Amino acid sequence: MQSEGGDLNKETQHGPTRSWTSAAFSRQTGTEAIHPGEVMKLAHREKLELCFSLESIADALPNVDRLKCLGTAKKIVPLLRDIHGFEERVIFPAYEAHLTPAEAKLASTSRLRIEHLEDQCFAGEVAETLLAIGHGDPIESAEAVGFMLRGFFEGLRRHIAFEREHVLPRIVISDEGPDA
Structure with missing residues (x-):
């Protein structure tokens, strides 16, 4: 379920939804035996929430919610940095x-690491663009900002799709649908 601010750590009809960071921390500290694939699925959810937030901003241009721009700008870099670090380490x-040896020659993880950068x-x-908009700077070209946002979140969605189709099945986690 999509929330306005993109925070998945809220109550749902099935109880509280876990954030990927709490699951990763529990796994790292040994307080809970959580499969890394489950943590990755939670991370995918949070990245998709970010994509939905960016898409709603792009759709609203030039009349955007400036607070939403600030909130999204504040979380985008740390969220990706932390998730990418977990993916690369674990x-x-x-x-x-x-x-298999033949699959290893394809260098998929090397490509994924480059995509992370x-x-x-x-x-x-x-x-930076969202912060400027959030602080009241005029939007010089709503079309250009829209293309920028769409280019970014579509790339994230493709990256997630690849990981769901190729990485998660290999680490023995089944993907349970588009909202998983």
Whole structure:
């Protein structure tokens, strides 16, 4: 269920939804045995919430909610940095351990790591733009800002789709649908 601010750590009809950070922390500290794939699925949910937030901002241009721009700008870089770090430290080694020698030559994780760097650089630009809008700067070209936001969140969605189709199944986690 999509929330206005994109915070998935709210009550739902099925009880509280866990954030990926609390699951990752529980796993890291050993307070709970959580499969890394489950943590990754939670991270995907939060990245998709970010995409929905960015899409709603793009759709509203030039008449955007400035507070939503500020809130989104504030979380975009740390969210991606932390999720990408977890994927590179925990998920990718688990994935690589399950590849055949022929599959390992495809260098999928190398490409994903490069995409992480590109996404984080692009996230910084998006955050800077959203901060400026949030602080009241005029939107010089709503079309250009819209293209920027759409280019960013569509790239994130493609990255998530690849991980769901190729990485998660290899680390023995089933993906339970588009909202998983």
